[in-house]
Amino acid sequence: MDILGNLPQVLFSGLAAGSVYALVALAMVIIYRTTEVLNFAQGDMAMMSTYVGLGLLVAGGLPFFWAMLGALAFAAALGAFSEFAFLRRAKEPTVLGLIIITLGIEMIVFGFASWKWGGDPRDLPTPLSPADVVVIGGVIMSYLELATIAISATTISALFLFLNRSKAGLAMRATQQNRAVARLMGIRVRRVEMGAWALAAVIGGIAGLLVGPATTVEPYMMWDPMMKGFAAAVLGGMTSLAGAALGGAIIGIIENLFGFYVSTAFKSVVPFAAILLMLAIKPSGLLARHYVKKV
């Protein structure tokens, strides 16, 4: 086995996987930095959106592009509805309580999806088959992987522009920093929070639609990417967008290096080890300012 010769290939596959993790991590970060809630329902909301996309494509007979757009619209509605119907209604909300609500939403969504569609894995047919490959410099790149990287990169850049340059992005940051003052300044705080949930669900949904064709569509499909997305978000410092994107890429690459050179069976231990190490060395994450608790 050519150890070094395979390195570019491993790095490329890692980057393709990592770009999906980066999307999940970004979805996490968007909600966390607006409402300080960790959304554990993220993965399963994405899973359900993917099923909806699959349904529109196969049973509904829509063209691919419109079916995917429909899935994302559904994701946005699901995210906004979750915030509006459940999180906003919490009585005396604490961080723990809100996390538990997202866990409840996760169970509802998971239960509903696996009841409606069953546990059998299904294929999500795409115009880009994983079998079509292009070889550049000895690295085999499938069209699907290239599309994954391209779509993630585009989404992430658009998100950066939106959150850092638009008024809505500014409103989100203001809401996180001080909800009461943001409200006094005329920001519709609740609408911003609902928007953040919808936006995060759409980003997660894109991740789901990218995972679907690469593996299969099944109720458990997003658990693994969600865990790695979490790890990526923690690695990047929970509040930093760039950190989350970087974290996703790092987790994907490390995981693939580990899988190739050490053991495939224990690949999923890697993200956990990575966050443990990160938190032991620099708890604030790669790209976030250190958070000092005021007493």
Added chain:
Amino acid sequence: MDMKRSYYRDLRLFDTWPLGLWLVVCAALLALVPFFAGNYLMYVLGYIAINAMVALGLNVLVGYTGQISLGHAGFFAIGAYATVLLAKAGVPIPLALVAAAFIAAAFGFLLGLPALRLEGPYLAVITLGFGLTVENIFAKAEFFGGATGPSVPPFSLSLWPGFSREQNLYWLIMLCAGGTILAIRNLMRTRVGRAFVAIRDSDVAAACAGVDLTWYKTLAFAVSAAFTGVAGGLFAFHLGQVDPTTFNLMLSILFLAMVVIGGVGSILGPLLGAVTISLLNLKLKGLKLADFEQIPLAGKEIAGFISRHFMETGMANIQFIVYGGILVLIMVFEPLGLYGLWIRAKRYWRTWPL
């Protein structure tokens, strides 16, 4: 109203003597069950008791110390595997259970170490990762029996002459569960228990008052893991098999749901939560289409709708919708859970007709 006005009242094992009497009666009734009940009732009660042990153990962490854990299925799995592997190696079962408690506690201690610098969300992610990692390692490593899990050795313990396997197992489970309740109740009346509560209410204030955060936070994890580990060991015998995929994320959330639904920070709460979730679990797992036809008025229509739009094979997953729904409702309407409802009812009647 429920204020304690003297230190000695706080130190009592039971608040009032009638309460103590009732508890003794309940314990005696539960102990007598094997003499007159069939295997199924013992199975159900054993299942509830195992879940109650986990819920009580988790409550030490979530309810009393104020730390979150989404990885208790991991400790549960560690306890189950440790017990089974030790028992297979010839260690007597009670000793294997004690060893499982210590092994789980050791892992709890290790997991507690990062908890020192972490709060809410970070801790949730770390414990979630722990649970998934443990499940993954058990399912993949050949040493632990791979995807099918190790075979469970015969349950050879005899507690009463002439008892069958089920009866002996039932007594052992009940002994452990009773021991857990007593141990946790006692723990919370000591210096250690008060330190836990102080950390929950304000870790900074606790540290200022001389509570060693490092020691007590890791200790809370270890104690919680120990009870969960014993419960895991009992669960392996109770089910008669160890399947690594049962110890998944959903199980961890279910354990947390028991504590939250029952009410955090009490003994009664997690017990109520464990009873509720266990009964729902047993009831909903075997749900069939025919059950929907029993619904009055529109049974046929509902069943028809369900068979047209939903998968027959996925019907067991209705339980997750129910648990999730209860979780959300509890957090929205009564964050103290069933225990909170109980307190409210008590207060209403005590101050009646005000």
